[in-house]
Amino acid sequence: MQLGFLVDLHLCMxxxxxxxxxxxENEVPLSTWRLRVKYVDVGTFPETKRTFTPLRCNHxxxxxxxxxxxxxxxxxxxxxxxxxxxxxxxxxxxxxMACPYGAIYIDPITQTADKCTYCAHRIASSMMPAxxxxxxxxxxxxxxxxxxxxxxxxYIQRNQSNVQVRKPEKGTNPHHYYVxxxxxxxxxxxxxxxxxxxxxxxxxTLPVGGHH
Amino acid sequence: xxxxxxxxxxxxxxxxxxxxxxxxxxWLVTVNMWAKSIGTGVIFMxxxxxxxxxxxxxxxxxxxxxxxxxFINIFLLFxxxxxxxxxxxxxxxxxxxWSSAITWGSFMASAFLGLLTLLVFxxxxxxxxxxxxxxxxxxxxxxxxxxxxxxxxxxCTARELWQMPAESAQMILAATLSGSAAMILLGGNKxxxxxxxxxxxxxxxxxxxAFIIYMSEYVFGPMKAEEIAATIEYIKGDGPYAxxxxxxxxxxxxxxxxxxxxxxxxxxxxxxxxAAILAxxxxxxxxxxxxxxxxLLPMS
Numbered sequence: 001m002q003l004g005f006l007v008d009l010h011l012c013m014x015x016x017x018x019x020x021x022x023x024x025e026n027e028v029p030l031s032t033w034r035l036r037v038k039y040v041d042v043g044t045f046p047e048t049k050r051t052f053t054p055l056r057c058n059h060x061x062x063x064x065x066x067x068x069x070x071x072x073x074x075x076x077x078x079x080x081x082x083x084x085x086x087x088x089x090x091x092x093x094x095x096x097m098a099c100p101y102g103a104i105y106i107d108p109i110t111q112t113a114d115k116c117t118y119c120a121h122r123i124a125s126s127m128m129p130a131x132x133x134x135x136x137x138x139x140x141x142x143x144x145x146x147x148x149x150x151x152x153x154x155y156i157q158r159n160q161s162n163v164q165v166r167k168p169e170k171g172t173n174p175h176h177y178y179v180x181x182x183x184x185x186x187x188x189x190x191x192x193x194x195x196x197x198x199x200x201x202x203x204x205t206l207p208v209g210g211h212h
Numbered sequence: 213x214x215x216x217x218x219x220x221x222x223x224x225x226x227x228x229x230x231x232x233x234x235x236x237x238x239w240l241v242t243v244n245m246w247a248k249s250i251g252t253g254v255i256f257m258x259x260x261x262x263x264x265x266x267x268x269x270x271x272x273x274x275x276x277x278x279x280x281x282x283f284i285n286i287f288l289l290f291x292x293x294x295x296x297x298x299x300x301x302x303x304x305x306x307x308x309x310w311s312s313a314i315t316w317g318s319f320m321a322s323a324f325l326g327l328l329t330l331l332v333f334x335x336x337x338x339x340x341x342x343x344x345x346x347x348x349x350x351x352x353x354x355x356x357x358x359x360x361x362x363x364x365x366x367x368c369t370a371r372e373l374w375q376m377p378a379e380s381a382q383m384i385l386a387a388t389l390s391g392s393a394a395m396i397l398l399g400g401n402k403x404x405x406x407x408x409x410x411x412x413x414x415x416x417x418x419x420x421x422a423f424i425i426y427m428s429e430y431v432f433g434p435m436k437a438e439e440i441a442a443t444i445e446y447i448k449g450d451g452p453y454a455x456x457x458x459x460x461x462x463x464x465x466x467x468x469x470x471x472x473x474x475x476x477x478x479x480x481x482x483x484x485x486x487a488a489i490l491a492x493x494x495x496x497x498x499x500x501x502x503x504x505x506x507x508l509l510p511m512s
Contacts, residue, residue: 031231033230036229036230037228038226038228038229038512039226039227039228039229040224040225040226040227041224041225041227042222042223042224043223044223050227055512064367064368064369064370066311067311067312067367068311068312068313068314068364068367068368069309069312070303070304070308070309070312070314070315070318071300071303071304071307071308071309071315072307072309088300088303088307089297089300090295090296090297090298090300090301090303090304091295091296091297091298091300092294092295092296092314093236093237093294093296094312094314094364094367094368096233096236097236097237097368097370097371097507098367098368098369098370099369099370099511100369100370100511101370101511101512102233102370102510102511102512103512105233106236106296111296111297112296112297166512170369172369183218183222184222184224187218188509188510188511188512189218189438189439189442189509189510190218190219190222190224191219191222191224191225191226192219192224192225192226193225193226193229193232193510194225194226198229198230198231
């Protein structure tokens with residue numbers, strides 16, 4: 001079994017329901033996010049459009065975070081999920097530096113690395129990840145990539161010419177796909193980041209070193 | 213296509229997102245690399261001096277071992293201080309993950325520190341023959357100890373700027389540069405003028421080679437990858453690290469090279485010492501800039 005995610009960006013309307021569901025389900029502290037929806041505006045007025053892109057851990061088959069972790073706090077589960085053991089983590093932030101998707105953060109409460117686990121605890125109880133349940137338009141499709149009859153496999157087959165991953169040149173083989181994505185939504189260097197784009201203006205920055 | 217050309221083509225603006233995480237590896241990591249370069253570099257230089265200028269080298273056994281001991285302890289202390297959970301450091305030794313350069317570095321640096329402790333003891337008790345035998349193994353181990361950070365930086369898949377071939381060369385050159393500079397300053401009357409001149413040559417050549425690599429990356433790096441082009445923008449023009457980058461290049465490489473030529477022409481040890489001080493201080497700045505700029509890039 002290799003679990004994977006697919007987001008159909010044609011369907012996503014940027015409601016951020018997945019983002020909130022994730023925060024509540026996983027008790028993600030303030031100023032940090034396991035999943036968030038990025039808004040990018042394209043074009044010049046009046047010819048403009050807004051794109052919405054949910055971003056989370058890609059659970060790569062060849063995960064740089066797993067490779068760089070000196071204590072195996074980041075590890076693979078049999079179902080392909082890249083999980084994290086927060087009791088094992090020493091907070092070296094190597095994984096934060098290695099992840100090309102910016103999906104890992106240092107939890108300001110536990111002072112350890114954390115990230116999306118595809119809600120591994122819910123999967124273990126045969127439930128869907130919280131973000132999948134919360135999505136009102138079923139833009140998040142989750143399932144077994146090894147099972148040709150799963151929804152995600154069928155979706156990928158139906159949209160073969162339009163399925164993309166983020167930063168394929170990194171060789172990480174992400175288990176997270178997008179349908180309807182483009183350079184603007186998937187490439188962080190393709191859009192400007194002006195002052196004021198942040199969700200919150202005053203963010204709590206992490207202290208340097210091991211303050212608890 | 214350069215970063216600014218992509219932006220011009222897409223006319224795309226991020227209008228809502230979370231804040232960028234900012235600096236993940238701060239100046240503590242710069243101290244780590246800087247102190248490790250000195251700690252391993254002086255060992256390389258003593259090994260060389262004992263073969264090329266034995267009369268000078270013999271008098272520097274204790275001073276070199278003690279200096280390396282101090283700087284490797286600084287390196288380890290700041291590495292520990294950078295951890296968010298420093299009291300879990302022992303996990304590396306009891307739950308090691310061998311694909312990580314951090315694991316290899318921790319084991320090798322610990323062994324290196326053990327050998328340095330032994331060298332300090334042997335030089336203090338004047339057991340020179342055993343000292344020289346242990347020094348050989350310490351010098352051999354100093355090579356991977358100084359190189360492991362290059363492997364660690366290369367394992368940071370997100371930071372395209374840090375490529376193993378260039379970083380390996382820069383780590384070794386940082387060690388020879390800072391090691392020779394430290395020896396010029398430490399040597400005092402114990403180091404003959406000829407030996408100091410040799411150290412000056414190593415300092416100058418290390419500076420030249422490191423400068424060539426940085427300039428190559430500065431000019432040609434952006435032609436290789438979009439991310440490198442975007443990263444190098446931070447040290448070009450009005451980039452936030454442009455001034456610091458050039459201060460570092462002048463202090464560490466250009467001025468020491470000129471001063472070494474001048475010191476040879478005028479046979480001035482004072483000028484040589486000035487070159488050594490500039491190189492040691494400048495190396496910190498150079499390393500810091502190279503550590504910071506890839507962390508400014510948005511990843512998502």
